[in-house]
Amino acid sequence: MKKWLLPMFMMVVLVLAACGNGNKEENSKKDEEAVKEASSSETITYQSETGPIEVPANPKRVVVLSSYTGDLLQLGVNVVGVDAWEANNPNFQDDIKNAVVVENTDIEKIIELDPDLIIGLNNIENADKLAEIAPTVLFTYGKADYLQQFIEIGKVVNKEKEAEKWVEDFKARAAEVGKKIKEKIGEDATVTVAESFDKQLYLFGDNWARGTEILYQEMGLKMPEKVKEVALEPGYFAISQEVLGEYTGDYIILSVPDDQDSSFMNTSWFKDIDAVKNGHLYKANASAFYFNDAKTLDYQLDFFEEKFLQ
Template identity: 55%
Template sequence: MKKLIIPFILMCVLIISACSDSTKNQATEDASETITYQSENGPIEVPAHPERVVVLTGNAGDLISLGINIVGVDEWSMESPLFKDQLKDVTVVSDEQIEKIIELQPDLIIGASDNNNLDKLKKIAPTVIYTYNKVDYLTQHLEIGKAVNKEKEAQDWIDDFKKRANTVGNKIKEKIGENATVTVMESYDKDMGILGDSWGRGTEVLYQAMGMKMPEKVKEMTSKEGYYMISSEVLPDYVGDYLIVSKYNGQDNSYQNTDLYKEMPAVKNNHVIEVDGNTFLFNDSLTLDYQLNYFEEQFLK
C-alpha cells in the first residue's frame, strides 16, 4: 500500500510544480506584452497590462476609475478629496524629479505636452503625453482608456455618463427654465476669472453634458483662452441667473461681503452654488460623476 502512495504523491508534486511554472510564465508574458497606442505624437509601444503608472497630468481619476495602479502622481491630483483613499500610498512627483520617478520603476508614464524633461521621462518608461483641451473631455477619457488597454470600459462609462447627464440636465432646465443662464467663476489668490465650457470646475458638465446656457458676454470673452480674468468690480457684468463659485480654503473671499456682490440678482435670489475648488478642479471621469451628482442635488433641492 505504501509503495502505491509514494508514486501518487510524487505525481501530485510534479503536477503542482508544472502548474506553478505555467502561472509564472503566463505572468511574465503578460508583463512583457505590449500594444501600439496611436498617440497625438504618433504610434508608441505601451504595456498591454500596465502595473506601475506615473501620472503627471490631471487625469488620475480616469486611471483610478479604470482600475489602473498608480505609483506616482502630480501634486494637484493629490489635493483632490475624491482621490484621497485611492492615492493614500502613492508618491507625489513632478516632472523635475527624475531620480524619484526612476525609483518608482514605472512601466508607463502619462504626461502633458508642456511637461519638462520629456526626453528623460521617455528613457525611463513609455511616455504618453496629452495636450490639454486638444480633444474634448469625453474623448480624453477614451484616449486614456486606449492607452492602458481599457477602451471598452472607457466607452461604457462615456455612454452611461451622457445618458445620466442628459436626464439631469432636462430636470434642471424644467425647473429653472430653458433660457436660464449660468456663470462659473473662480477666485484664487488675488485673481478672479470666469470660465468657458471646457475648463474643469464643472463647466463640462454644466454646458456640454447638461446643455445649460452661459451669458453671451461670458461666451464671448472665454471663447479664445477658455477663461477670462476680471476684477471683482466688473463681476456683475458677467453673472447670469445662476452663479457657480469655485472656492479654495484659506483664500480671500472678501468680495462676497461687498454691496456690489450682494446686490447681484443671482445672489439676491439665492441662486449661488458654492463648490470646493480642489474637488471640482478636474474633468476626469470620477470628478465628472461627482460634479453631476452635486449639481443635481443643488439645483433641484
C-alpha cells in the same frame, strides 16, 4: 500478496500519488507565473500625437504628471506617482494614498518608483528624460474633447471598451439630470461658472473643466452673453472681484480653493448680486472641481444634481 505487505504497498502508492500531485501543483504554479510574466511583458502600440509608442498591455505602475489620474483610477489602473494638484483632489485621495507626489523635474524620484508607463501633458519639461525611464505618452490639453480624451486614456492602457462604455453611460446620466434641471429653472436660465484665485476671479467657457463641459455641452444650459464674449473662445477670462456682478447669470457656480481668501463673499457688492440674493449661488470645493477626468466628472454631476434639484 501477503496481508502484511498490503499496508506498505498502499503507502508507496499514496506517496507516489502525493509526489505526482505535488509536481502537478508546482508545475501549475510555474505555468501561472509564466503567464503572469508574459502578460506583464506584453505590449501594444498606441498612436500618440507624435507617432506610435509601444506601451505595456497591462500597465502596473503608472506615473501621472498632470490631469489624467481620475481617468486611470476609473479604469482600475494602479497609479504610483501623481503631481501635487491631483494629490490634493479629495475625489482621488482614497485611491492614491500610497502614491508619491512628484514633478516632471524629479527624475531620480520617478526612477525610484519604477514606472512602466508615464502619462501627462505635452508642455512638461524633461519629456526626453522621462521617455528613457518608461514609455511616455503626452497629450495636448483640449485637442480631443473631454470624453474622447478619456477614451484615448483607455486606448493607452488597453481598456478602450471599458472607457467607451463609461462614456455612453455618463452621457445618458448627464442628459437625464440636465432635463430635470431645465424643467426646474427654465430653458432660458443662464449659469456663470467662476473661480476665485489670488484675489482675482476667473470666468470659464464650455471646455475648461470646473463642470463647464457638463453644464454647457451635455446639459445644454445657457451661458450669459457677456461671459460668452470674453471666455468662450480662450476658455477662461480673468476679472477683478468687484465686477463679477456684470458677468453673472441667473445661477453662479463658484469654486473657491481652501487656501485662498474668500472674504469678498461677505462684502456688500457680492451680496447684492441677484443670483446671490436669490439663493442661486452654489459654492464648490475648487480642489475637487479643477479637472474633467472621469472620476471628477462623476463628482461634478452629483454636485449639480444636488444643488439645482434640492
